[in-house]
Amino acid sequence: PRILILGPPGAGKGTQSANLAEEYGVEHVTTGDALRANKDMDISDMDTEYDTPREYMEAGDLVPDAVVNAIVDEALSQADGFVLDGYPRNLDQAEELEGMTDLDVILSLDVSREELVDRLTGRRVCDDCGTNYHVEFNQPEEDGVCDECGGDLIQRDDDNEESVRNRLDVFDDNTAPVIDHYEDHDGFVAVDGEQTPDEVWSEIQDAVEAHT
Numbered sequence: 330p331r332i333l334i335l336g337p338p339g340a341g342k343g344t345q346s347a348n349l350a351e352e353y354g355v356e357h358v359t360t361g362d363a364l365r366a367n368k369d370m371d372i373s374d375m376d377t378e379y380d381t382p383r384e385y386m387e388a389g390d391l392v393p394d395a396v397v398n399a400i401v402d403e404a405l406s407q408a409d410g411f412v413l414d415g416y417p418r419n420l421d422q423a424e425e426l427e428g429m430t431d432l433d434v435i436l437s438l439d440v441s442r443e444e445l446v447d448r449l450t451g452r453r454v455c456d457d458c459g460t461n462y463h464v465e466f467n468q469p470e471e472d473g474v475c476d477e478c479g480g481d482l483i484q485r486d487d488d489n490e491e492s493v494r495n496r497l498d499v500f501d502d503n504t505a506p507v508i509d510h511y512e513d514h515d516g517f518v519a520v521d522g523e524q525t526p527d528e529v530w531s532e533i534q535d536a537v538e539a540h541t
């Protein structure tokens with residue numbers, strides 16, 4: 330299946346995308362991870378305000394569309410089924426995506442702002458394999474150590490309170506209209522993202538099975 334997962338920062342897109350990739354054997358295409366792996370690439374020839382993605386990401390601002398569109402176009406052209414996470418983040422990107430592929434299922438995870446701030450400021454990620462944890466809601470067996478691979482757990486540079494609040498404002502201004510835009514699509518399903526991760530996963534599986 331071709332799945333799009335939408336929702337604000339911290340809604341659980343990465344967590345549930347990992348489940349989708351494993352259960353349905355689809356490629357997890359994530360602009361956030363792709364950009365984090367290429368934080369220092371030189372984008373100055375694209376007429377951007379900063380020379381690398383790093384400055385935008387640390388502040389919680391959007392990286393310029395041209396950079397992100399190219400990443401997604403390349404990744405989707407190589408994937409059969411996919412779960413797309415972190416894109417599109419504004420209406421121009423949504424229009425760009427329409428020229429790249431059709432979608433079977435569009436999941437929209439809904440979570441309140443105060444819960445998002447708690448989730449993001451408490452998130453820890455494995456420096457080696459990227460698995461998500463949380464200091465309260467999702468603790469590893471051993472403090473600071475990844476259950477999956479034994480790697481060190483670190484805090485993302487943009488998970489400080491100031492960047493988190495800016496990311497949520499950027500979402501309200503740019504990405505909320507993208508969700509409205511997809512609401513009329515046949516495959517659109519709104520999911521209550523404030524349930525436990527297992528409950529959210531169960532609703533997502535029902536949605537995927539109903540649309541594929």
Ligand code: AP5
Nearest residue numbers: 338339340341342343344360361386392415448452463526
């Ligand atoms: P990106 O990496 O996409 O970050 P994001 O959208 O802010 O999303 P997150 O990864 O923070 O949250 P998530 O929804 O995946 O939640 P998670 O599962 O981790 O983007 C980063 C930056 O890259 C952007 O700011 C921008 O600069 C740039 N960028 C990326 N895409 C771009 C684009 N298209 N255009 C321009 N720029 C772009 O969960 C969060 C926490 O909550 C975890 O600790 C988790 O354990 C916990 N949790 C998950 N589910 C639950 C639950 N049900 N109950 C309790 N806790 C839960």
Ligand code: ZN
Nearest residue numbers: 455458475478
């Ligand atoms: Zn790990």
